Amino acid sequence: MRQRPPIPFLLTLVTALALAACGPSDDSATPDNGDATGEPVTLSVIMEEVPDTDIVLDLVEDFEAEYENITLEVEALPFDQMRDRIITSSLAPDPTYDIVVVDNPWMVDFANGGYLLELDAYIEGTEGYDYEDFAEPLRDIGVVDGTTFGVPLYNYALSLIYRSDIIDEAPADIEDYRQLVADISSEGEVTGLAMQPQRGYKIFEEWANWLYAYGGSLTDDSGNVTLDSPEAREALEAYIETYETAAPADSLSWGFDEALRAVAGGEAASMISYNWMLPTLNNPEGDAGDLAGSFAVAEVPGGKAALGSWSWAIAGNSENPDEAWEFISWLTSPEIDKQRVIAGGAPTRMSVLADEEVWSEGYGQDYYETVAAILEDAEPLASGPNAEEVIEIVGTHLNAAIAGEETVDEAISRAAAEAEEAFARTSEG
């Protein structure tokens, strides 16, 4: 009997191999308008879809004009998609991204996972970079176990945003603030504040400011969980009472979007939110319409703010790390960073915050001095291994306490115990 050639199986094999070979192409081989300064290189960058990214995009043209051999392809994505994309690219043999922006809770996990390149040598080797000029809390976020993996892109430290036509002077004390917003709400025209008690990240980001105001903390300097404390219980009780007496009714699932709309729409007199929301709200062409110009910013009541920050980092598997650093160091250099902030970017360098040209061309001296004060006393939401999970855990129990599913005592003790477990998990492995 004649042996038939196994054509179907060969075909299967060829198709499977073809599919397996489908992957991102090597962009570095793409020809472009290179010059004599070096091999043409295309850098792929992932960023978030936010106003600060638009400002960076406007500066990219200047960079490409100066560095003719380097072309940037920036992909701006909604926040919820970014982390998954960065992880996928970092695990791939052929990476999608050369430059990634990293949110502060991700930093330790990304660094430990080998997703990011060490930057210390680059920073030291860059003349005139003045790394120490970045606000210290922002710098610290990019450092993991003594090694620098990220340099600040922009800050999103929390502040008190309020209507200056309703609130004469922002209260510096949390109890005064609680009384004030309760009074405004009881008058009935607007609510005193719009809160963001949505389960997970949002509630923890907001409540952390209350926690600090009552003298509590999530961890101590050595990273031990210190959440199970009388201060934390007091902060949660106060938060719940204010939610029940002063916040918009039935707003338990509210996140950033709802709170912003309530404030921009004139329904609420204040919110604890990112300091750079002020220019957005005061923009006459923005969401606030006729109310633009009536918003002001102050430090959060209590003075110590929860700090968020995005950092620039180079993907650990990038084939073009030198060119990636060329771009990052150019954009975050004192000179270009000043241009970025004048254009509306959220500040990171202390020299830029104190620059009179920035004051006059930007949003005025008061704004930058307030931001400088906020950055001086701000602490990241959570840092350490599995920080993202810790934020979710604490945020779930806080939300359950407001919903009445857990008592304040249960919520705090469970959140602390589970946070401790999550922080410990990676270090064991």
Place this chain on the structure above:
Amino acid sequence: MKAGEQGLKQTVTGAPERLGRLLVMPLLAILGAVLIYPVLFTARVSVQDYRLNALDQVEFIGTEHYASLITNATFINALRNTAVFVVTAVTLELILGLALALAVQRLGPTRDGVRSILLMPMFVTPIAVGLIFRFLLNQQLGLIPPLLDLFGFRIDFFGPDLALLSLALIDVWQWTPLMFLMMLAGLESLPKAPFEAARVDGASTWFTFRRVTLPLLRPAIIIAVVIRMLDALRVFEYVFAITRGGPGQTTDTIQYLIYRVGFQFFRLGEASAMAYVLVAFVLVLVAVLIWLTRKGESA
């Protein structure tokens, strides 16, 4: 002669068979690459301490993940929430879909137009539906609560008591049209004779529906319920867009939990074990429903 005929027959029937096998191979290769490989990979990962941020420390740990799920309160809560969501949504969709199908079947020339309009919610992407309802049902910023206020109703749609039901109702809004379509197709394919016989015998409308329509429609109903259940089990978008599993853990569903554990918290091994437990539940459910169909056919 006889042998020649047989040879000819073999050639005629053999060639298309070979060609058929040949043509199906690319499809099998694609399925192998995109379906079978991930299924096997997930099975392997579920018995390993597989964490995306510690890939150099992957170890075989046997059934540890599966054993830990038995006492994992979050997992059990998510399974329970998902079950409540699926049963509520699919039951309401079946009742409404069948009622709409019966009504539309009797329509005259307007039937096609009505059918097209009824199908519209199905064509909106679920994440957009989630975002639309997040704001429509918002007490301060939404359209629906002020309307309810006019009639003296005040409902906290995303409060701890109603959030899961609200998500199920959003699913009903979006997917009743599919149920309606499947029911209408089922009704239109039914034989006319039993209905005529019932009419001749003077059976009432309700009696005809209960004793003729429903038994005849049984296979179509079971298939439609299986399809919708499998789909509803995957609920993710509404949770992600609206509640993020809250208040507390009241809307934590299994897919949202698997996503969080696997991708947000990097523990792909544990998430894979959860996925396999879910698959086991689904297989049992589908087997029971298919058994019910067969039982109905043989009865």
